Amino acid sequence: MSASVLAAQLRLKTINRLQIIVKHLSMSSQTSSNAEVLLTKTGSAGVITLNRPKALNALNLNMIRLIYLQLKRWEEDKDTFLVIIKGAGEKAFCAGGDIRAITDAGKTGDRLAQDFFREEYILNNAIGTFKKPYVALIDGITMGGGVGLSVHGQFRVASEKTLFAMPETGIGLFPDVGGGYFLPRLPGKIGLYIALTGFRLKGRDVQTAGIATHFVDSTQMSSLEKDLVTLNCPSKDDIVNVLDIYQKKSDAVEDKPFVLAEHLDKINRLFSANSVEEIFENLERDGSPFAMKQLEILNKMSPTSLKMTFRQLTEGASMSLQDVFTMEYRLSQACMRGHDFYEGVRAVLIDKDQKMKWKPERLVEVADDYIDSCFASLGSNDLKL
Template structure:
């Protein structure tokens, strides 16, 4: 069996004993070490991008461990030294949209169900959000009870770059950030630092990357909250907070052309750059994204938002721009997508609203759990081990 790439945590810290059932060539390694159960995303060459089988494996393991009294803490990490998870496997989404559209529906139904499962998990769930954490990686980690970032964290929702809309609960997380910071990040597909993630409510604790191995060792012998507290340090200043004045001024409201106009007329050069970034993206994707954010802000629970995102995801992938965006960015890599329609003014309100229409029998209906202290907004919740 091959060893995971060097630089990750899985090879030294999360390895189970000789009785472990996981094989190191599997896409997900499920390992036990005393009271600590580890989920190790194991596609390092693909930046641990998620496949459908990986989602099913994680969900099944979490279900089993929830009823196992020997498991006290669950840890999520990734193999290799480049990413926790760079998102879903978009090449598979591209292929399935052309050959088996129902598979994308099944993929998102299982992924969003897993996101909700993580949010409601009855045991401490520690996510090591080190290095690249994008898209589906945010869905796995951003809803955890204990979210740890480092000085190397690079986190974001890049969906509008490929003509898609933030999902996996991304519109839930981004609408619960201070002011309009989440709106800016969603529309531009910009990334944030670990310090930003804490300031915006997408993470809880800052630990220097050099201390992560010590954290994993401590998780084997003490409650999660205590292990994190003794190694955490104050987060550095959050760069995004210094931009909040112009962001709040420019992104207020639900009319995208007005937002673009404010950005273009701003005396702040970064604001004008944001306008250029948004205008380079799919007009349909950014317009639907803004509507999704405004609607998500009014929804109470993650489940409500995930069900909305499911409607939007199915409508988006059935259209033109998602497939074209993946083609341009990942398949042909010409970075020259041909969006249809090609301008914001050509995207009608009726077209936007159609993305949110009920799906009838195809609706995603997530179970609702009894409300606990984990229902608090990300910036308020104080999970305990």
Template sequence: MTSPNDEILLTRTGRLGHIVLNRPATLNALTHAMLQAIGEALNEWEHDDEVQTVLISGAGERGLCAGGDIVAIYNDAQEGGGEAASFWADEYVVNAKIASYPKPYVAFMDGIVLGGGVGVSAHGSARIVTERTRIGMPEVGIGFAPDVGGTYLLARAPGELGTHVALTGGMFTGADALELGLADHFVPSEDLVLLARELETVPAADAIARFAGAAPPSALAGQRAWIDECYSADDASEIVARLQASDHPDARAAASVLVAKSPTAVCITLESLRRARRLGSVEEALNQEYRVTVRLAASSEFMEGVRAQVIDKDRNPRWSPATLPEVDRAVVESYFASLGPRELGLSAHTIAPAGGADRSRS
């Protein structure tokens, strides 16, 4: 079983259905066709009694997935954004499908796992990180906001760790992912091939238990005190002020990182996280994210961010407005207004607990 152009490799061996993201040259960046193929495979395997476990992994040595194909989305936005909206609609349906999948959904979160890569992994029921994992939601750096259900997951991380991760857009380790509630198990990367083979014949929980071990300490966990103190504010300017006034050098460094991001995207991201805390399901969060992403994709901030980071690569985005205090609260709120007939309209089949999907499925 293969998808068009072999961007996705689909195999069924024994009790295992295996999805391999197969664009290693682009760090397995997701295309629309890839997402559609994942959705079709999940639908088929859900009703196939021979498939007892689903596994997703990435081809190559660099990582699972670097997210969506930003260049394609940028080019589409210049032409009106119709394809991008369809891309996100299908992507979010897949994210919701993973979160409520009735069979064990195992994700090898090895190497780089960013943006959309989080969406196809962190909603699973058995999320495995390694010593090579580098995970993040870097959207604020391109004038965008975390999506793929990421606001739902990060809003439920301990204390304000998720707020720190989202607003700075940094990358964190596998141990940090466990602390954030984005992962469940630590397995050395050298054992992943053996674990995949084991999943072909052994129930997922039993197979994982044979290889899972203790993770290294989480650096993020050790920073919890200043993170919780500084990020508890609901105003981005106040968060920056607290970070800058902190006695902790890592807090002041975080302030410098945060103020370099798109002020509009930072304010929208903070509002997204605070609203997501009050939502009862990942589907509701995805509906909210869809409203935001459709509007952000049409904004000058997104176009400028992608230009500076990906197209021209001058790393010198000219944000407008240029500072957090200049961001109009009414403008931020406008991103969350109903899209009317264009609403995504996902409905919650289950109320997912903190950390994403029902962990009992593993």
């Protein structure tokens, strides 16, 4: 072998080593233990770990961007057969979005109030249209932004520690991240009930309601993940088989009745209405302790959010997922322009006095023309998927 050929081969090896080092360094911000989101390739799986346990893994714009870019890479990578997403720590999968930052941005007109919702919904849509199996281990608190990261994927695995809720009407917002798509598709009127009241589902009830696809004991989650990532070139059926096996292990515990079982008939009847006002009338007319409790809860919520949410779910029931995200982006920006979101965040998250002063204060004062304007096109600023 000539000296020139040998030198060329050595240069090529050096370049290859440098490329590997550069690639490693470029991933270091995503894999170091203090990163906000960890993105790792383990066996046949891409694994996303939301890594803000002290903030209950709340989602911020940086995390959204990192997850989206990596998802797109894994979708095209022939050696990645599935994606697993989970939360770090003992308490939460993801308790929502970084509401405080969005609030501050909205008050000052910072672009974050637009970019966060826009890019979050684009990520949610990428999950909903992902070409490969996507497994969300919702082992802990799962609210708001955490719902968007999980519910649109093929598999959602709940545990006894799962706490699922969409409490947005209580802070002057609406159940976004595709809530207008999946909530009206739950059995009966459960989705509308959850959306308006912010009712919390726990453990097995998350699966019974149709939100989770599987239930696995929390102590088995690590073992489940290990078995999933070590599957050799798995098909969707292979993944289903593993999930089913773990669910059967967890079925040894005696099932409790669904938390809403005794109220389902009332929910389906009383929440079958043409308007929020009609729901209030139904509850008042019924007069049962359950109905009175729901009235008490609903009277604490933002009247504007209630009317916005009712229409969101009514229209979303017949929309594609993409059209729902376009609609919800319009609603998000209407909330950023309004009053109740800032008041709700103040009362619930900042001052924590729970003394919300909604404007308007009563349902009857929320003009239909105003609600219409919330759903109106943003023209060139509309969400494009």
